Amino acid sequence: CKVRPCVQYLDERTCDHDVGCHWDVSESPAICSEKRCRKLGTESACGGDVRCSWNAVDGVCKELVCSDVADQCGCKARDFCSWDAADAVCKAEEFSGCPPMDVVVVMDGSGSMSKSFGRHPHGFYAMVEALRVWMGNLPLTG
Numbered sequence: 001c002k003v004r005p006c007v008q009y010l011d012e013r014t015c016d017h018d019v020g021c022h023w024d025v026s027e028s029p030a031i032c033s034e035k036r037c038r039k040l041g042t043e044s045a046c047g048g049d050v051r052c053s054w055n056a057v058d059g060v061c062k063e064l065v066c067s068d069v070a071d072q073c074g075c076k077a078r079d080f081c082s083w084d085a086a087d088a089v090c091k092a093e094e095f096s097g098c099p100p101m102d103v104v105v106v107m108d109g110s111g112s113m114s115k116s117f118g119r120h121p122h123g124f125y126a127m128v129e130a131l132r133v134w135m136g137n138l139p140l141t142g
Contacts, residue, residue, distance in 0.1 A: 004034070005020065005021070005034040005038075006018065006020065006021035006032040006033055006034045007031065007032060007033075008032075009021060009032040010032070012030070012032075014032075015032035018032075020034060020035055020038040021033065021034060021035060022035050025129060025133055028118070030129075035062075035063065036049075036051065036052070036063060037049065037051070037052035037053075037061040037062055037063050037064075038060065038061060038062075039061075040052060040061040041061070043056075043061075045061070046061035049061075050064070050077070050078050050079075050080075051063060051064055051078075051080065052064055053068070064078070066078070066080070066081035066082075066090045066091055066092045066093075067089060067090060067091065067092075068090075069081060069090040070090075072085075072090075074090070075090035079093070080092065080093050080094075081093055082096035084096065105131060107124070107127055108123075113127075
């Protein structure tokens, strides 16, 4: 029997405080899981996953962020990244065709939001969690 890393953290705050863990909302209820690339403990294993990058300074494998890829060839080698020739930067493929825009969020203030919402005890908690995850994935500029 081997204890899985990160499961000892029972809430998002303590989970996210550990650099090797992340709060996984794809599970229901949400749990603290080990980051994908942190599981790859060696440079060779890390290099075998295109979504990961070896950090020689820290000696750990980290999730690759498209904006960290500095050259066009390296960017195009990853199917989840797209090269923006106009700005000479690598961007996440899912956002590469999106023009800049303002985002306005309006939340329902009725009594239904004070009830449980999926796995959340309160509708506002669910909305804030969804927004937090969504905003963390967007390439925000200002």
